[in-house]
Amino acid sequence: MAKNQARRTHRQRMICAAAVSATTVLSSGFAHAQAVASSTEPQVGQSLEEVMVTARRREESAQSVPIAVTALGAAELENHRVESLENLQTVVPALSVSAASGRPNAPVYSLRGIRPTEALYGQDPTVAVYFADVVISPAEGTNLGMYDLASLQVLKGPQGTLFGRNTTGGAVLLTPKRPGREFGGDVKIGFGNYGRNETQLGLDMPFADSFAMRLSGRTIDSDGYQTNVAPGPMNGAKLGGESTRSARVSAVWDVTDNVENYTIVSWDSKDTNGRGTVLQAINPATTLRCYDGPTNPNGPCGANEALPSYFDALERARGRDRNDVESDMRQRDETEVWGIVNTTTVSLSDTLTLKSIAGYRDFETYSEYDIDASAIPGILTSMQTATLQHASYELQLLGSAFDNRFDWVTGLYWYNEDGVQNSPGDVLVGVNPNNPFMQLGAVDNSSYSFFAQGIYRLTPELSLTAGVRWNYDEKEMTLSSKTPAACSLRDPNTGALLPADRCSVTLSDSFSQPTGTLSLDYKVRDDVLLYAASRLGYRSGGFNLRATTPVEYAPFDPETVIDLELGIKADWFVGDWRMRSNVAAYNQWYDDIQRTVGVTNPIGVPGSAIQNAAKANVFGIEVEQTIAPTDNLSLQLNYAYTKPEYDDWVDPFTGDDLTDTPFHFTPEHAAAASLTYTVPMQGAGELRFSASASYRSHVWINSLQTIQAIRRTPASVLPFMQQDAYTLLDLSAGWTGVMGSSFDISAYVKNVADKEYSLGGIQLYESARPDIRPFGIVTKAYGEPRTYGVELRYNF
Template sequence: MSKAARKGLQVAWLLGAPVVFLGAGLVVGHTALAQEAAPAATSGDDVLQEVVVTARRRAENLKDVPVAVSAFSAEQLQAQGAVNLTDLEYKSPNTTVQVARGSNSTLIAFIRGVGQQDPLWGFEPGVGLYVDDVYIARPQGAVLDIYDVNRIEVLRGPQGTLYGRNTIGGAIKYVTRDLGDQPTANARVEIGSYNEHNIILSGSTPLSEKFAIGGAVAIYRHDGYGHNLYTGADQYNKDVVAGRISAEFKPTEKVTVKVAADQTNDMSNAKSGHRETATPSGAAPLANDYDTMAGVGDHNFVTNRGLSLTAEWAVTDEWTVKAISAYRDGYTQTNIDFDNLPQPYLDVPALYKDHQFSQELQTIYTGERLQGVAGIYYMDATSAGAFDTDVQNLGLSILTSGSVKTKSVAGFTDLSYDITDALKISLGGRYTNDDKTGSVYRAYYLGIRSPSFGGKAQAPFSVRTNYTNQRSFGEFTPRASVSYKLTPDVTTYASYSKGFKSGGFDMRGDAVLTPDTVKGYNPETVDSYEVGVKGDYLDRRLTLNMAGFYSNYTGQQVTTQVPTATGIASFVDNVGSSHIYGLELEAIAKLTRQLTAQANVGYTMAQFDKFLSYDLTSKKYVDVAGLRGFQNTPKWTTGFTLSYLLPFDDKSTLNSAATVSYRSFTQLYDTASILDQPGYTLVDLNFVWTSADDHWQVGLRAKNLTDERYRIGGYPFGSATYVNSYTAYYGAPRTITGTVGLHF
């Protein structure tokens, strides 16, 4: 099927979704819990507004939550020009949220040094992503554009006693907009640099007192920031269609049933990186960091879709029962050119697919002094894929394929008790059991391209790996905290939590080079300690949240790929142990009625205590802790925004915001290389005019105003076999976008 035909079918699916999927879908957040006051950055009030979050499964004032959490409302994100989830790393301290190397929409996330860089099938993320209450297990297609959103919360540190899936580093909650009791409609058109043209439509309407429907569709397109000088195709272009529909049924005042569906299709070209080293003929790297000479092909297609149903019953004023059922699946077909040259020195055509079903049952209690949640979580997921590694200098291709099946069962609870009006304690725990079955096949074929990817029909001349193995992983992870109100507006707290990520199987493992790969790798755990203070000062003109943390990280799972004379050796090792400590500060100051300042500062010091690396020559593990560093964990992250709300005589307003963000030196792999990114600064400007009746908005957004060049990913294959290939992927250049929005 042609790309144009696929695009037509996908748009037709989205426009027809309200008919096809009205009875199921992706959860829309709980109405009572999703309410949030207008953010300080967009308000013309004399004092800062209170921020309500649901980080602990119930509505709470942010300053009362004994958890390090950043919260951003839809209005605040719009006022600051946020486009997708990657903007969060400049707004939340000690947070990295990036597009994965060689990808347009695969998510890589780290919080406080804990995450998962390798997005291969079967690997679990260290930072959990939740769309409403549904856990998104797959990183492909998870770089969500910000549309039809109510708010986004970033929870730092291990999460497991409150959330469906245990996450070791933290969680990102993407909460969609609720259906209201009045008809609403929104339309936004954006036109900008690189022929950017986006259309976002959303709306909802009640059909009766007990039934309402809503939906949104978004089309995002822009030309490439660079070009493939070999094929002529755009590089770093965008061609995405996304949609979401939902329905809400309230048969009684105490029962609510919500259903929804969503789908995202990414038809952007395959993204090849920029070769940072000279070509085999001695030619210098291309002048434009977004250009390439890759010859593997430009085809790329990523689709994700989900269905879910949430039923909620308020049994009494204190007791609520909630059930969440969800199904998601996805498919990716893409090409990655590691050498960035026309010849297939190191080319990888690849495909991934997955599906997951999850079921969660919660019981929520809200009493005068006791509050809590208890739940059971079940997930049945399968992720699979295949890719060729085509190596011209060896005259062969390496086919790797396989799957990982996961069945996870967990029980969790988290209880808070008010000993006095000022002193509160919280205790929680979770037991997780994961059963995993991994199947891995790896074989060498003569010539470029194996039969699975269009090569000639032939038997492999060497089968390197061919096994199926099953393992079970279980762990109890507790959580405890104590908080004390120093004043009605200032709360201090101390907490302990344990995070757990189960083991698995290396889909790239070569059983000839590393025989132990058939045994899989073990879980990793984090013991995290945190103290903090949150509060409002100066008659609620200043909000200041501070936290200090210390973590012991053991069994850390690290992926290493080493070029060899006959291919590439892949390891997923439990390398040993490390410790991480740091500080975080978030502040909002109401300088005048119209002028607001916001700042976030993060400091992280992460150091390996033991790093056991497998030596292919000695066949032994060697401790190389002194030679290794943490990936995607800059020591300093800072952001500062100054917002000014200008009222006009006709009651319309102009909200302007200037943001300066800084990230210090960042190591992209645990081993230092020329790909590591020095510290850099980004400057953004955003202007939004809103009419007096709130019906019209006109905006102008400038991102990366100084046109900074900075690397967000790369591949180091520095050996003669792979023609000394170091390739890098860069963040977006300067872009300027104008918007016109209509709301009624």
């Protein structure tokens, strides 16, 4: 009780700190406003660029939206070389992207500390990615649309009203470039180290005043930066490379003066040779000690049994350089996606608009990866094939009333996904030849919702926003899991193993939840906005794709996040220096958290159960500061402070208190800085120089490790389960309009210091229960080393 009282006291202090921070924010806002009022009124064109966003399903200035949103235009995306959402976290500190194993096409996203344990069919994401207002699901393949974009927006905090898939963490919106009304375009070629070469095309083709098309595409080829140094046939094989092919055709047709039809058809294919993981530690009590001999998995090896050669090979692979990896198998991660989006907009009157948004996406992936990170066959390997088709339809009605004092939107939304995820693999085949397994989950999920939101201007300066959404989700999953000898599934009622000819279990359930938003914003003046906002976000319940026993079949319920956010958005001046200060302080009440809890069966095979295990509080402060001393020099500083803490979490098997478990992949401090300087060349083009740095403080890097397992882990091994604080530095330079021509040339270096940092890993050093022999390995997956290259673009 003393501990819980201490936690409540700490939570109260956090909320008080939020209030104090908000008071400071508001006070600084008035100080900024006074500074603006007392300064010389700026001339037209002196203010900072106005960034347009669609966070409230209308196009409006980012500085007028009462929520925290980071928006990047096409030029910023290119200057920072944001070619994947993994790159985006170096610009947006509140965002974290991780990868648990050697699958670069399967990232896991986190915003403000809200993160799923892992990405599996049957578990909705906490951060949804949208392309042209249509959700991309699952997380695999979300990087494929990261080219030819007009803008990218990161909406922070729960999204519970206006966007199709309710999320507890946030949303990322990708907006592709629309067809231009004049013929023209650009073509780019690039070359870099590790055999990288790339091309990109964007072409606008107007065929009539009322009809235009845009053709865009991209190719990327690279050899890879990792080398397999294991003895045997795989020696010398490269990992970390890719072969990407993408094409996109979009068309805008003005059917009448009041009807516009906008269609996008896209195809993307990305084949990688995997990302090799590096073995970090081996538990002396590991089951692998007995890998080649008879053993009782619940007891010690034979008294006179020496360490087998396999264990020696593990020792050899342990702690290698991040670019020298060992594996007994070819590794790859291949994804192919095609999709179509159609948006039809009908202006019914000057104050009423009807919008239809339809989307369809067909996704296929195949992967092979060596989880044990060694040259020994049959320890722990996995393959995965997956197919998924998802369709969505949204009907919106947008309007204005009361002399444009009231803007509103209402609509209906439907979503369906239907697919199969098959994960065959090998587990300790030296101990048990029957351990090669097949694990399959087929999903058929539907979501329905109704939503409405209104913005009412109580006065010219004061506005109230209120929205509500009703959500209903139907989830169905069919499981099948077997070895060559028998079915691995147990009967949901009796617990007995199912016969091999009836090796499937079908689970179904439904979930519903009302969600919404409420905010109040006040314009101190046109360029200073104060706001307070609260939202309720929901992540649907579902089923565990890895379930094989009755306790694992049980559905997990939805999780929810309620937040309170206070903030300011201000444009102001210090002398001639232009400033933009966006500050947000928030607290999130995180309830019924879905957590994957690691379990181990009697033969040592890792397993998992998903439960609504915990509740927590997350407090944070975010600052985005732009400083522009001149038209040619600008500095962008972004900072995110995130402090999550579990309030309640008890191990259902042992009754142990797990509230001291760290929030994995959540740095307490994260920051990004970017300095850009341009030099006009008086008719010979413009030079641009840019330097950017990103910092992330210490994190724990595997979400399956509770405080139980961490406390049983030797102190010498704990560093391998964490990532120390690190800083990445990127440099770039470019010459636009070389000597007044249509050519642009640029060069870049990413990760200048060749910093070693991990994006995730597999931590199985300890088993879920101390009475069962652990699998006993720890691996890390590392980010890219130093890369550099040059690019040439021709504009026409």
